[in-house]
Amino acid sequence: MMCSSLGKEKEIIASELARKVQQLNGMEELLADLKAQNEILLAKVQACASEHKERRSAGETQGNAALQERNKELSEQLLKSLDGYRSLKRKYRDVQEENNGLHNTIAEIEGQVKVQLESIWELKARMNEQTVNHEEEISAIEHALEDLTFKTSQHREKKDCSRP
Template sequence: MSILRKQSRIRSRAAQAMCTSLGKEKEIMATELSRRVHELSATEELINDLKAQNETLLEKVKKCASEHKEKKLHNGGGEIHVTSTLQERNKTLDGYRSMKRRLRVAEEENGGMRAAMDEMRAKIVGSLERIRGFKERIVLSSTAVDVREEIVALENMFECFEMMVVNKKQGDCVQHKGEISACKPSVLA
């Protein structure tokens, strides 16, 4: 009996130790389960918040899409409007380039005209001096002056001026090589 008692006590202690161990495991599992339940509820709250944000963002996107669609309809098709605006700008730039080329050509022509006018001015000044000299020689000269030769030379000068004005080119007229002199005898005489 005593052995039975001892065995019974040992079994009882072993059962008690096992129950204590099971109780501790149960507490650990309950704590772990409680922590997991808490994490799960926090995750569910986060998911619900994200769903609400997603719905809000979806509404905003739909609103922006409808506004963009309305703008596109009001502007006559956004890309078409942008393309036509760019084409208009390109036409304007081409017009400016064309005007710039025409201005450059006109400035070159103007420079040529000024050069021709300067040359003509110099020839006119020379011709006027020649006429004044001829007039003085006629007045002061007591000898016979070949008026016909002087008049022919003056006619040639004025014909040259006329050709320069008509042609607007330099060097079209023939230059008179001789000097008109009132004192020289006439070739025809």
């Protein structure tokens, strides 16, 4: 029964990892969109600048202030987009680090579960022996499984605290 609950914990952690991967893919798409938007804004700024040069060379000074205002607006949009890109990049790195930590924890828990399963199998094999103190071995296995439950609950609490 305890082993099945560990299997469920492993499935929960695996589903969380899959969710994190989907989030990372979404962020990558957002980053690509922001890069494309930045390129479009840069092209618009360059087009406005070249248009401004053409008007200035032609002697047209009307609308000069409007072009300068438009250039300023586009520059501000570009800066906002760059800030958003940097923010998403930081979030992406944070999620990657969290994902790596979860992978490491899962690997550690899997190893500990395997050790405990082997202990259970060995205990079953020796159940007929009268000289073995079964209570001590069962207590040791119970303690190890409680440690695993504690570790998984810590990760669950971290996940719950990180959600807004």
